[in-house]
Amino acid sequence: MSLQFNNEQMTELKRLVSRYPEGKQKSALLPVLHLAQDSFGGWLPTEAMDYVAGLLSIEPIEVYEVATFYSMYNLKPVGKFVFEVCQTGPCMISGSDNIIAYIQKQLGIQPGETTKDGVFTLKLVECLGACGYAPMMQVGKVYREHLTKEKVDAIIAEYRMQVIAQN
């Protein structure tokens, strides 16, 4: 794997850096790490973090300490679709436990695991700001809300179809 932004990603990098004052390019670190994660297969290997450090002219350690602090950065490979199911109070009282158990059963994995085919990862996360639309989960950049067992089945089928269509 060669970890390099393509031209389009480089343009985006420049746009991100230009939002901050001269000499404060480190401020772009969080957005640039999002860009790197999206560009390099959904997670941040050390090589990607070192690459970002070079692009922003900062020390690699400055990138590591940030990447390990924020929950959205994956430091290990994840499946193609990551189900991040909210388990905090408001979702819990609205039935998230049942949904979590059901997803575990349907995918045959525990929280923190990825299916053998590398398609799905299940993660339990804290409040995502969708408490009124509970139970819910985040998958990539979208929220799937008002989850029921039927809806979970449909969502899993939808993503499986996407994988088949891409192969």
Next chain:
Amino acid sequence: MGVKLLLEKANVPGIRSYDVYRREGGYTTAEKALKEMSIEAIVEEVKKSGLRGRGGAGFPAGMKWSFIAKPEGLPRHLVCNADESEPGTFKDRYLMEFLPHLLIEGLLISSFALGSNDTYIYIRGEYAWVATILEEAIAEATKNGFLGKNILGTGFDCRIHVHRGAGAYICGEETALIESLEGKRGNPRIKPPFPAIQGVWMRPTVVNNVETLAAIVPIIKMGGEEYAKIGVGRSTGTKLISACGNINKPGVYEIDMTISVEDFIYSDEYCGGIANGKKLKACIPGGSSVPILPANLLLKTAKGETRYMNYESLSDGGFATGSMMGSGGFIVLDEDQCIVKNTLTLARFYRHESCGQCSPCREGTGWMEKIIQKIELGKGEISDIDLLWDIQRKIEGNTICPLGDAAAWPVAAAIRHFRDEFEWHITNRELSQTSNFGLQHYADPIHVPA
């Protein structure tokens, strides 16, 4: 129908676009502010309005603005706090998703008043699609001359940048947010210096909540005095409440703070009553950090007076018998909910979100989670309840930022009002694994749904 100042146009088809927003009278208030008003006059209107910060602390916005330092040659910044991660809170998302131009108009007027040429919206990373909506709206506003250089020929330049966080509740705390905006871990700073003196890049900075900044539009439009006439006492204007949990109509509601808690929960205009014909057991009225109240203390104060949805009334009785308005995250629990389990999820949340800088918070949140977990699993001892009480007291007030207090309060309130439920879990180890303590004496008997 109550007064609607923020969500009045939320249902107009296409209001998310510049054209429709403009056609509905959008940006005329910005024109008035930038062309006809002085900076001092704008700040004065905000002061007169009595607007209190909508992010949770309720600090008067006009006063905060007047603290900003104005040293020669140093740029100043306005930062909009869109981190919205307090469990139960999802009002800012609604505002940004459906009325992005209202926020941008508020940001423009506020940036002008504060002298911020580069204003940042710090939005929680998970709201990725909302960030896209905001960026599109900013591009539209720029194209139409309401952002960019020499706005409306006034010589004022303003750019608005959307900065996505990456998953950390603590970044909602204003100094952690500033650190995060600088590309660092979200470790809160020790105050002073306050952001108004040394904020982002050591420049004078004002951090305000999304709703606070959107409310600047109606305030400038109608004038501070008129705005202050809405509501009651020091709870002026309108407030967005995000209601969730076991109610018929979860959602985001704009209220004018004169409505009673009872009406808010049971009327069809708002929550529409408790779902599935159940009874109300308890409520966390202002986001997960504020004290939980049993139904009887929620609907009436300890003095037996009606409790209202405003800053003063919700906190009537202090922490002994009251709660707080907080962020407006209104979490309703029905008779089937277990207070121990609910408190456990919140304790886990705060342990997960502690940045780890202060030992009372870092260690204390972990201990609280473990002890409550033990009780929840039917393995607790009666002495654990006092131990929990002791730990939460040792966190409160002994930390750099208020997250420590925010972690301590929910545990304290749960024990204060539901101690018998904790005891029941401990004395009924097996039963508590298969059934719930239920309602007992917490509910107000008049609220038995037909």
